Amino acid sequence: MQHAPHRPIFAIGTALLLSLSFLLAACGTSGGGSSSGVxxxxxxxxxxxxxxxxxxxxxxxxxxxxxxxxxxxxxxxxxxxxxxxxxxxxxxxxxxxxxxxxxxxxxxxxxxxxxxxxxxxxxxxxxxxxxxxxxxxxxxxxxxxxxGPEGLFYDAKTFAKAGITSPPATWADYATDAAKIHALGKNYYISAFSATNTGWFQALEWQAGALWFSTSGNSWVVNVNSAKSQQVAAFWDNLINKGLVDTTAADGDFQPGWNAGLDNNATGKGTVIASWISAVWGQGVVKGDATHTTGQWAVAQEPQWTAGNHDAGAWxxxxxxxxxxxxxxxxxxxxxxxxxxxxxxxxxxxxxxxxxxxxxxxxxxxLSTPDPFFAGATSGGQIVDQTFANENLVQGWAFPPDLDAVTNFQGNDFNTAITNHLSLVGQLPNIQNQIISDLTSLGITATAGS
Amino acid sequence: MATQTEHVAASPVPEAITSRAAKPRRTLSLAWIWPYLFILPFLLVFVTFFVAPFVYDIIQSFYAEKHAGGLGLSPPKVVWVGLDNYVQALHDPGLWDGFWRVFVFGIVQIPVMMVLALLIALLMDSVVIRFRSFFRLAAFVPYAVPGVVAAILWGFFYTPGISPISQAFRSAQLTPPDFLGPSTILWSIANISTWVYLGYNMLIFFAAMQAIPQELYEAARIDGLTEVGIARHIKIPMIFPAMRLGLLFSIIGSIQLFNEPRILENISGAINEHFTPNIFAYNIAYIQSNYYYGGAIAALIGFITFVFSFAFMTLTQGKKRG
Missing domain, CATH: 3.40.190.10 (Periplasmic binding protein-like II)
Incomplete structure (x- = not known):
């Protein structure tokens, strides 16, 4: 301080320069600047x-x-x-x-x-x-x-080991098969159940015809707690209670434990996820994760609520x-x-x-190329897309204008249910109420369907 | 200021004195500007990156996106809603659940960490320890690991399938503990925080002990104090300001708990959308994309943190004087 007056210009200059450089750094550079009319x-x-x-x-x-x-x-x-x-x-x-x-x-x-x-x-x-x-x-x-119509990707080798000769045609078959696969060992599951994988669960509701969202005139009708919706939730509650599906968060869809779980069908060691209800785009995911199981997988239509139907929801x-x-x-x-x-x-x-x-x-x-990766049920491989093309997408499902909030409510409440051993069915009324109150607070008209 | 000037005047720097004497007028006319010029860089950054965003956040928190009825399939209007967002936040049980959780976290984790940090600092400062600089570095290294990396690292120890801890339990025919369950997750996070910040607090305490004049120790030894006595009666009271600082940082850190639960929520179902206040604000703003409500929650968290810090400073100040 005491020496500063020697060179006031220098000091002022330094201070200004410092400030300027900060300003410049703060502004940064934006945009590459287009050249010559491109x-x-x-x-x-x-x-x-x-x-x-x-x-x-x-x-x-x-x-x-x-x-x-x-x-x-x-x-x-x-x-x-x-x-x-x-x-x-x-x-x-x-x-x-x-x-x-x-x-x-x-x-x-x-x-x-x-x-x-x-x-x-x-x-x-x-x-x-x-x-x-x-x-x-x-x-x-x-x-x-x-x-994204849904079907069932399954490891035919693991299914055969469990004594299952054909993929589950109905959801009742699916529950029976879930028990057979878990009987192979405590580490074997027919599927993961991820609480936060909300779109996946909505697709299951969609297939059952439990239309969560629809419009009536100028109002949304939110029907998360309908009898059909409860039926789907109760089905999964049953599998969760019996420990037949893997609810570990780290083994949820797309998590590292799940990626490994698909591939573990090759060895039977560690957590084994034997099948995946997924959309047609899921074929790339299975191929990418289960690299050691080439030729073991197969694809079938989504299990049905009414035998003989070809109903599918979309994910x-x-x-x-x-x-x-x-x-x-x-x-x-x-x-x-x-x-x-x-x-x-x-x-x-x-x-x-x-x-x-x-x-x-x-x-x-x-629709014309068979994929040798999916040769578990058909030698030479299946034309994967054909299975999905043969299904009928259930009509009438609409998506709400606040899906980000719906995702948060559903994911959080299902998570609470899984973590605290409560039922999914029990969460449905709360999810429905939260959605309606969110829509209302956004100034959107919404009523409860049930 | 007076003593400082006298000191400088008495110092053997003749140029300073002569130049001051030679051009007193010019010096005086510009003198007021120096402090401001030198804090200008700080001020610019402070205003740009702290004050401005804070003011902007508070302004935004008085608005909301609204539709005018119907199906809401046209662009909304951003409207002034006054204190509505704050009223909603204060009535949201999620926010208070988060605050309660970080309160429980702080009440347990901060004392444990502080006592451990103090003990280690005392050991480092005592004459009995060899390889002192090695231990000091070893204790400090975790703080050099970014918080997110620390959470990922510990996440591997907590994940049942890949954790060597779980494997050790299994090979001993024991059921491995569930680190990620609803009753344990908070303490698994506390463990990470302690691991990261223990060395940091230890170093603050240790540095404060280094500043204690050696004469005090000599006097104490002459008076017959043991090493433990010196620790109790000299070191701990003398580093009280440093402990106060460490505690303040820890309280603020607890309220703002975010990195660890944000990383661990991928592998633990027990971490919900309102696990901590910051997680709640983040989810509202960036998962539900409700920036205005999220802004109100963020402002509330800032205010409550300020109140806690201020209360702590006031309370501990009274103690020190008494």
């Missing part, structure tokens, strides 16, 4: 191979450059991130959005209506059912990529949407349409990502 777009998805598709697009579209980013897909990761990015004004121009989240995004004004950008010109190329999932109030919010399935706030909606819409109509892009999607495509042309190629 429009830069960002595309988010949780599939790895999207970079190949983006490269194919960029090669044929010199005026648009798409940067594809693979985002984490875990519970509570992808959608919160997209929504937060929209709020922050830093959202991707194009993003993969699963059908169940479309109403939630629309309810936040987060998606661009693609009708003015020529969506209807290609409507005939797509599965009408999938197209309708993207259509709300006359607007169209995303090109349907793939659909996931996605579309490609243009995110509100994009500076280039025209180019973004062009990329979204290209992504699901261009043969080169569809080929990567079907062959490498493992889509069961909603594009009807591409679906034909998907």
């Amino acid at each position: 429009v830069n777009l960002t595309f988010w998805s949780f599939n790895q191979q999207i970079t190949e598709q983006a490269a194919a697009f960029n090669a044929t579209h010199p005026n648009i450059h798409v940067t594809a980013l693979k985002e984490p897909s875990g519970f509570g990761q992808y959608y919160p991130k997209v929504l937060a990015a929209i709020k922050a004004g830093d959202a991707p121009d194009v993003a993969l959005i699963e059908y169940q989240y479309v109403p939630t995004f629309v309810s936040r004004g987060a998606l661009v209506d693609l009708t003015p950008y020529g969506a209807n010109d290609v409507k005939s190329q797509f599965d009408p059912g999938a197209w309708s999932l993207e259509s709300i109030n006359g607007a169209f919010y995303g090109y349907p990529q793939d659909t 996931g399935g996605s579309g490609i949407s243009v995110i509100a706030g994009t500076k280039h909606p025209k180019e973004a819409a062009e990329f979204a349409q290209w992504y699901l109509t261009d043969p080169a892009s569809l080929k990567i999607g079907v062959n490498e990502i493992g889509w069961y495509p909603s594009n009807l042309q591409a679906r034909q190629t998907a």
Whole structure:
């Protein structure tokens, strides 16, 4: 201090420089700055191979450059991130959005209506059912990529070891088989039951015709606690109480213990997960995790509540949407349409990502190739997609405009039930009440269905 | 200030004196600016990254997204709701459940950690220990491990299938403990916190002991005090300000417990959406994407943390004077 007056200019300069450098560091640099009229777009998805598709697009579209980013897909990761990015004004121009989240995004004004950008010109190329999932109030919010009807993936070798000769046709058979598989050893389970895997459970309710959400005029009808809904929950309560399904959180779907559990069908050591009720896209997951079990797995239709039916609920399935706030909606819409109509892009999607495509042309190629990985019941392998194509998606299920909150309520209450040895059935009324009060607090009209 | 100036004036630095004498006017005219210039970098960062976000959070907490009835399938409006978010938070049992849990956590974990840290610091400071610098480093190393990494690391010890602890139990024909169950998870987390912060607190205490003048020890020994007596009557009272600081940090840390439960929730069903106040705020803001309500909860947590810290400072200050 006492020496400072010697060189006041120097000291002031230093202080100012220091402050400035902090300011500059705080501001940072934003944006790469587009050059020579090329429009830069960002595309988010949780599939790895999207970079190949983006490269194919960029090669044929010199005026648009798409940067594809693979985002984490875990519970509570992808959608919160997209929504937060929209709020922050830093959202991707194009993003993969699963059908169940479309109403939630629309309810936040987060998606661009693609009708003015020529969506209807290609409507005939797509599965009408999938197209309708993207259509709300006359607007169209995303090109349907793939659909998610559920079936049963099972390790035929483990099933045979347990004395099961054919996959369970009904849910009663499934419960019987669950006991047979657990009889192979304490470490053997027919399935994991993950409390936080909310979409999976909703698909089971969907198949049973327990329509949790529907609309009546200008109001939502929330029917989580219906008799049919209770029937599904009670079915799983029974398996959980008998210890026939693995409820360990670390063994839940997509967790490390579960990934290993699928592969453990090869050795019988450690926790063995012998089957998985999953959507058609699950084939890629099974192949990726159970690498030592090639040829052991098979796929069957979802077990039925009424013998002889072919009913299925859907888990996931996605579309490609243009995110509100994009500076280039025209180019973004062009990329979204290209992504699901261009043969080169569809080929990567079907062959490498493992889509069961909603594009009807591409679906034909998907339905013609047997997969030797799934040779557990048919020598040479099954045409996996064919099993799902033979099912009927139960009609009438709608997704609510606050799925993020529903996911949180359901996951938390089921978690409480599993942890404290309470019944799932007992949680349904509370889940229903929370959903209705959340919708009401958002200014949305909702009533209880039961 | 007066004594400082006298001291400088008396110091043998003739240039300083002559220059001061030569241009007194110019020095005085600019003198007021120096302190502000030197704290400017801090002030800028403080305002940009602390004050501004805090004010922004509080402003946001008075708003909410609302639909005007119907199915809600059109963009909502952001409307002023006054204190509604705060009223909702205060009536939310989840928030209080979280606060109660971190309170129980703090009441048990902080004393255990503080006593252990004090004991180790006293051992380090005593003459009997050899390889002192090695032990000091060893105790401090966990603090150098980022909290998230520590939680992942301990997560492996807690996961039944891969834990060597569980394996040891099984090979001894014993049932391995469930580290992740509803009655144990809080203490499994307390164990991680203690592991991480023990060395940190120990080092603060140890450094404070190093600052105690050696003459006091000599006098005490002449008066016949044992090593234990010196610890009790000299060291512990002398490092009281350091302990107070350590306690304050620990109280704030307990209320803001987040990293460990956030990591362990992937492998433990016992960690729910409102396990701690911060977990609750995070889930509302980033799982339910309700930024406005989440902002109100965050502001409440900040306020309650401030009240606790202030109460602690006031209470311990009174004790010190008395």
